[in-house]
Amino acid sequence: MSVAANVTLVDLGSVCRFGLLxxxxxxxxxxxFVNELSITTSSxxxxxxxxxxxxxxxxxxAKALTAEASLLVLEEPTQGVDVHAKAExxxxVRDLAAQGKGVMVISSDVRDLLLFVDRVIALRAGRIVGDTVAADTSYAQLLDLTVGAAGAAA
Amino acid sequence: MSSEPGTGAAAVDERRRSLPDRLRVDIFAVWPVAVMILIIVTTALRSSRYLTVFNFENILSQIAPLGIVTMGQAVLLISGGLDLSVGYNIALSSIVTGLLLEHGYPLWLAIAAGVGAATGVGFCNGVLVAQNRAHPFIITLGVSIFLFGLDTQLTGGAPVNDMKGLYTAFGGNLPAGFPFFGLPSLAIPFVIVVLLAFAFLRWTPLGRRAYAIGGNEEAAYLSGIPVKRTKIYLYTIMGAIVGLAGMCLAGEINEASFNLAQNFELESIACAVIGGTALFGGRGGAFRSLQGVALWGIVLNAIVFAGLSSNYQQMALGAIIVVAVMVTRAQR
Known part of the structure; x- marks a missing residue:
């Protein structure tokens, strides 16, 4: 399906007139959305x-945004994405947070995660082993919590 | 559909596709028309009776019931489904209508009951397919075998041979005074169904959801599409289309019997696929499937004009199906 068909799929009603698309x-x-999110596509x-x-x-x-939800849950949003697109x-995500929306990011790319979230909750074997402010947390600390000795003790 | 994150390596940016690449896609899309023109020209050169209005009207009325079913089948294929029960469901609708007419019920009631029965079967197909993880192939095959038994039971094996008002309506050409007078009357429902199918797929949310589910059911579900409900709607619509085809076919040949529409299930799938509808969903359209139907009709007719036996019709159609599948694969 085209970019346009995909973007509007979640909320088809919003692009309907008299029940027809x-x-x-x-x-x-x-x-x-192509402009706002700088999606690179010929059309x-x-x-x-x-x-x-x-x-x-x-x-x-963009699909998730058309739902106009106040909470977004993103699972591995930067997986398989090049560095430039990661930055975008x-x-x-920062823009959404600035607009007052809640954004929950689930990611295994811990180094990348620390670059754009406010708060980090570390999980290990299904249990919470750490709840910190991202700015005060280092990659090494987080690694220690999730797979190292610190988390095992917690 | 855009469900797979991390397919960057395999992805090709549209802008990087060369011009010959784009042109080739278009050639793929119109090959049935090219083959049709080839057949028409060669047959016309061999026979002076070929290029007549009468002959093409003949093709049109011959192909109309199958064409109507193909439109519904195309919608189901696009949504990743299919319906193998259409043959015996067409028969069921004709039998219900035929038996009621035989017992002296008014035409409108008989038609409503016939179309209603087929629509009901379509609804059942939809519920079974939506509630079940089994492939629609096996579910609708089961329903088809059930219907075969039901059809034979209802008629006792003997066809109803007088469709009364239905024959008057669909058995001939449009009478004087009508618009398009002289055209086979079956052309009217056929054209209406083709236009409705086109509009349905292009402009209705339900049609759009059919593409989404056929493209990637998981992604469609995650996008908030009510997958089960959509499937039930689509199969129910198919039932209604099948009922209409049943009325057309029974009226055209003035008969209602269990073998009225034998092979329609596979022939309608074949026509849709020849027209470029993807067998496993996501791609296709009404006018493209119409190309498949038209090629089907032209080939059947041309073989008769070539003086060959109907065995050659089957051989030619079989070959076209195989070529169509290869062309559709190469198109990707």
Whole structure:
């Protein structure tokens, strides 16, 4: 399916007129998200599978945003994404938080996670072993909690 | 669909595709039309009776019931499903209508009951497919075998041979005074169903959800699409289309019997696939499937004009199906 069809899929009602899809509205919504999230695509008609991994991920993010939820849960949002796109996903998440939205990020890429979240809850074997402010937490500390000796003691 | 994060390595940016690449996609999309033109030209050169309005009207009425079913089948294929019960479901609708007419019930009631029965079967198919993880292939096959038994039981094996008002309506050409007068009357429901299928797939949320589910069911579910409910709707609509096809076919040949529409299930799937509808969902369309139906009709007819036996029809159609599948695969 095209970028446009994907972006509007979650909330088809918002692009409908008299119960039928308005393709013009759909394009407008999709183009707005392509600009806001700087999705690199030749057009909103391009099939999503032809996009790079990072841009596919941003399309997913756009889908989640159309739901206009106050809480977003992102699972591995930067997995398989190049460095540039990672930075943009960081920026988008920061923007959302700045707008007052709650964003919960689940990630195994701990080094990357520390770059853009406020609070880190470390899990080990399904139990919480740490709850810290990201700015005061180092990669080494977090690693120690999740797989090292510190977490085993907790 | 965009469900797979981390497919970056395999992904190709649209802009990097070369111009010949894009042109090739278009050639793939219109190959049935090219083959049709080839067949029409060669047959017309061999026979002076071929290029007549009468002959093409003949093809149209011959292909209309299958064409109607193909539109519904295409929608199901796009959604990642299919319906193998259409043949005996068409028969069921014709038998219900035929038996009621035989017992003197009014035409409108007989038609409503026939179409209603087929729609009910479609609803059952939908519920069974939605509630079950088994592939629709085996579920609708089971329903098909059930319907075969039911059809034979209802008629006692003997066909109903007088469809009364239904034959008057669909058995011939449009009478004088009608718009498009002279055209086979079956052309009207056929054209309406094709246009409705096109509009359905392009402009309705339900049609869009069919593409989404067929493209990637898991991703569609995670995008908040009510997958089960959508499937039930789609199969129920298919039932109604099948009922309409049943009325057309029974009216056209003035008969209701269990073998009225034998092989329709596989032929409708074949037509949709020849037109480029993906067998496992996500891609396809009404006009593309119409190309498959048209090629089907043209080939059947041209073989008759070539003076060959109907065995060659089967051989030609079989070959076309195989070529179609290869072309669709190469298109990816």
């Amino acid at each position: 308005s393709l013009a509205r759909e394009r407008a919504v999709a183009e707005r 909103v008609d391009t099939p999503v599978r032809n996009l790079s991994g990072g841009n596919q991920q941003k399309v997913l993010l 996903i960081h920026r988008i």
